[in-house]
Amino acid sequence: MTTLLFATSEARPLIKTGGLADVSGALPAALRGLGIDCRLLIPGYQSVLNGVRNLAEVARFNDLKGFGEVRLLAGEMPDNGVPVYVIDYPWHYLRAGGPYQDVSGHDYPDSAWRFALLSRVAAILSSDASPIDWRADILHCNDWQTGLAPAYLKLSGGALGNPAPSLMTIHNLAYQGIFPPNMVGPLDLPVSSFGIGGVEYYGNLSFLKAGLYYADWISTVSPSYAEEIQGPELGMGMQGLLTDRRAQLTGIVNGIDILDWNPSADPHLPHHFSVRGMAGKKRCKQALQADLNLNPDADAPLFGLISRLTYQKGLDWLIDSASAILDRGGQLVVLGTGEPGIESAFRDLAAHNPGRVSATIGYDEGLSHRIEAAADMFLMPSRFEPCGLNQMYSLRYGTVPVVHATGGLRDTVEDGVTGFVFQAAEAHALRAAIHRALDTFADAKAWKAMIKAGMQRDFSWEKSAGEYAALYRRLLGQA
Ligand code: ADP
Secondary structure (H helix, E strand, O other): OOEEEEEOOOEOOOEOOOHHHHHHHHHHHHHHHOOOEEEEEEEOOHHHHHHOEEEEEEEEEEEEOOOEEEEEEEEEOOOOOOEEEEEEOHHHHOOOOOOOEOOOOOEOOOHHHHHHHHHHHHHHHOOOOOOOOOOOOEEEEEOHHHOHHHHHHHHOOOOOOOOOOEEEEEOOOOOOOEEOHHHOOOOOOOHHHOOOOOOEEOOEEEHHHHHHHHOOEEEEOOHHHHHHOOOOOOOOOOHHHHHHOHHHEEEOOOOOOOOOOOOOOOOOOOOOOEOOEOHHHHHHHHHHHHHOOOOOOOOOOEEEEEEEEOHHHOHHHHHHHHHHHHOOOOEEEEEEEEOHHHHHHHHHHHHHOOOOEEEEEOOOHHHHHHHHHHOOEEEEOOOOOOOOOHHHHHHHOOOEEEEEOOHHHHHHOOEOOOEEEEOOOOHHHHHHHHHHHHHHHOOHHHHHHHHHHHHOOOOOHHHHHHHHHHHHHHHHHHO
């Protein structure tokens, strides 16, 4: 049986800041369903130590340069039982705040150390130097936090006997793990690796660049994003390397957790529905309007938005376009946190439009499900979107997505069939798409057909897991 280590800095339900956690929480289970012995590796944050079942020590590393003694624990994921290895190193991992930032939103000063350790342990467990009675045949790395692992494997100079081939998956190229060049030595990278053919990126050390350079294969989370990142606009400075490596660059669209996101059984919803009986959706809308102090108008088209509030998400275009919704009697529900300027713009919009706009600034999983169920349309005007998940949740919940033609949004929403896709990266293009959506909404028959088409699409993980399995086979054949 093929063994696979899935190294990640976040995984649902233990810890989540974004889509990576959803993928890490679901893909390993789907891979196990295909007969691959996939195990997770994650840092021992407090919520991980609390949440992993049957956690017990399985090994100690005494000689990792820069770290002293590090304990390796093993247990199982609380929901699906996937085996998980946890790095127990309280000095770097046990602290208040999130996985990357402290409670006041500042990046931790020791992030290079925190994630170099994750990368080091990932590399060791994917080699003959593994101290436990299991080693990975393949290492699957995710985002910059695990980017040094392929470098450690390739540069070990024999210390890691028979290293596994590695796959580096980009979930978002905008985050690159950039640190000063004087970290190269302390992090146990050879000085010779600090060059354009190595870990160097515009004079600094980049963890992501290391992964993209040394991994045996690269993937990203949609075919369109795989193309887009080879160009200057979305390549974030990595386009040259990615173009050079395009023969080893694959796009695989994320699946969604169809048990967690199931409108006929979702425990977060006050009423349930399915493509065969949609009355529950109307009642969810009524309940949400009441909860959020929106006018109790069953016929008002209700637009939803759930997002990290960052520049990436194109929310300035939406704020400029809000009148297109409101002037035609629509309502808008926003849930998100992020940049203070965007947060206050939505707060202001809500304050100026009582009963018609609601803005919840915060992170609330239950409310996110209730918005998906209640809304008629869902907005994702992202400037770029590697994959995006909410448009798929929306399709499954009979909520018609209005999206920018970028990345995974382009690959999962079909214009005029399951949703509305606008091409130009401009507010007026979003406005035009909102108008098209409202025109179709007014035509009950056409609207019903669109909802039905979306609800019948299959976004389960099985298909994507099969594509990853094919990629792993290719890597093993190559190794
Ligand atoms: P990204 O990874 O760029 O944040 P994705 O669409 O891939 O974007 O994934 C975002 C995930 O986080 C989705 O599951 C979305 O529902 C969830 N999410 C984002 N913001 C919030 C919030 N404020 N409250 C609840 N869930 C949120």
